[in-house]
Amino acid sequence: MRDGPGPRSEPCGVTASDSLLARAGEAIAAAEWKRAESILRRLLRGKDAPAQAAYNLALVLAELGKGDQSGAWFAKAVKRDPDYASAWFEYGRWLLDRGRLADARQAFEAVVRLEPDAADAWRNLGRLRERLAAFEDSLEAWGAVARLAGGSDTEAELGTLRALLELRRPEASDLRARLAADPDLRPALLKVLTRTSAGTLPLDPARLSGERPPRD
Numbered sequence: 001m002r003d004g005p006g007p008r009s010e011p012c013g014v015t016a017s018d019s020l021l022a023r024a025g026e027a028i029a030a031a032e033w034k035r036a037e038s039i040l041r042r043l044l045r046g047k048d049a050p051a052q053a054a055y056n057l058a059l060v061l062a063e064l065g066k067g068d069q070s071g072a073w074f075a076k077a078v079k080r081d082p083d084y085a086s087a088w089f090e091y092g093r094w095l096l097d098r099g100r101l102a103d104a105r106q107a108f109e110a111v112v113r114l115e116p117d118a119a120d121a122w123r124n125l126g127r128l129r130e131r132l133a134a135f136e137d138s139l140e141a142w143g144a145v146a147r148l149a150g151g152s153d154t155e156a157e158l159g160t161l162r163a164l165l166e167l168r169r170p171e172a173s174d175l176r177a178r179l180a181a182d183p184d185l186r187p188a189l190l191k192v193l194t195r196t197s198a199g200t201l202p203l204d205p206a207r208l209s210g211e212r213p214p215r216d
Helices: 016-029 033-044 051-063 067-080 085-097 101-114 119-131 135-148 154-166 172-180 183-195 205-209
Strands: none
Touching (some): 033 051, 119 154, 154 172, 172 183
């Protein structure tokens, strides 16, 4: 969603808020993180400070090794501007890094509502929904990942298989057979199968690879 810290582009203006935001942008561009922090905190003391100021402060704090403080500012950014997709995405990453999976899921769901083609957000949603055992929803996410990848994405196919097996869907058999036909995918496929709690699992690597098991 972003290449690095930086202010959102805004039309030039003459207000004090615009001036401070421009100065903060200059400090960020020069990697003068402490100066940027000082300017942004001054700007954010105002009630009408723009959402991008809170977002940029969150990013600057991370650059200064104060990442634990960033979450509160990402939260303020999306509160001030609920349509701020980049802030939702970075907030989701921040929450995910701290193991707050359900909250991270909500953040990434906000991203894809605003930007339906946000592939990284869909991928994170696929992983999160799977970890939260929301397999019907993970199918939606992995389908979006595959669509945005042009129909071919290994992680999306493996995630789809995991969901289909957990949901006991009959179409899992054909997908499993197709993936098993690729020798390079067999280790990852075996991992998916051994993690699945439902369905008939070919836990024997010989069965998975199509080899005949040795006779006694």
